[in-house]
Amino acid sequence: MKVEPLVLPVFAQPVELHTKRCVLRPWKDSDLAPWCEMNADAEVRRHFPSVCTEEQARGEAQRCRDAIAQRGWGMWALEVPGVFPFAGFVGLAVPHYDAPWIPAVEIGWRLPRAAWGQGFATEAAQAALEFGFARLGLNQIVAIAVPSNAASLRVMTRLGMVRDEAGDFDHPRVEAGHPLRRHVLFRTRAVHGA
Numbered sequence: 001m002k003v004e005p006l007v008l009p010v011f012a013q014p015v016e017l018h019t020k021r022c023v024l025r026p027w028k029d030s031d032l033a034p035w036c037e038m039n040a041d042a043e044v045r046r047h048f049p050s051v052c053t054e055e056q057a058r059g060e061a062q063r064c065r066d067a068i069a070q071r072g073w074g075m076w077a078l079e080v081p082g083v084f085p086f087a088g089f090v091g092l093a094v095p096h097y098d099a100p101w102i103p104a105v106e107i108g109w110r111l112p113r114a115a116w117g118q119g120f121a122t123e124a125a126q127a128a129l130e131f132g133f134a135r136l137g138l139n140q141i142v143a144i145a146v147p148s149n150a151a152s153l154r155v156m157t158r159l160g161m162v163r164d165e166a167g168d169f170d171h172p173r174v175e176a177g178h179p180l181r182r183h184v185l186f187r188t189r190a191v192h193g194a
């Protein structure tokens, strides 16, 4: 079956989102060092197949920056003014690998350990969801995680996302047989006419 790609709005200027405590903003060069440090932390990468080398981390940051430069939105750098000049990323991505739930827009988050346990991921993700529904006109947004990533699953639940029990899938970018290959899928839908 041929699946049509999503047609998504492009903003001429990079979008910045503000919440009570957080700013989701385009990346700065000064974010790169703490980003690389965070992705070399085995605890942050506990639910990923490996930590990242500096080259890999810089590559991922560049892809985030390129997406925001091209469309105005994406995986934003998270800042908590007065607390954390850079606290990882939160935002929306358009995955291009092969999975049964694609095409879809995915919400994601990755914060350094010092920023955990304070509600920043959920608060920032709520703003990203609202942006996705109100300004991108999406009908639904998905999130994925390995089943053992309880903290991430709690973020999804706090956001009102619901597990699609039929949506479990093997992540094509994780090698066959790897214990972190199996993923669960959560969805949330726009409420129109509220």
Ligand SMILES: CC(C)(COP(=O)(O)OP(=O)(O)OC[C@H]1O[C@@H](n2cnc3c(N)ncnc32)[C@H](O)[C@@H]1OP(=O)(O)O)[C@@H](O)C(=O)NCCC(=O)NCCS
Pocket: 043, 044, 045, 047, 109, 110, 111, 112, 115, 116, 117, 118, 119, 120, 121, 122, 123, 144, 145, 146, 149, 151, 152, 154, 155
């Ligand atoms: C996933 C991840 C972002 C979750 O971070 P988190 O700090 O647990 O989530 P939040 O920022 O929403 O914080 C919520 C927690 O802070 C607590 N909290 C403390 N003060 C709070 C406040 N003022 N407001 C809201 N929550 C507060 C909440 O009770 C909650 O704790 P709980 O989940 O134990 O009940 C983080 O664990 C992470 O970056 N992990 C590594 C990368 C990763 O796995 N990414 C996801 C891949 S799928």
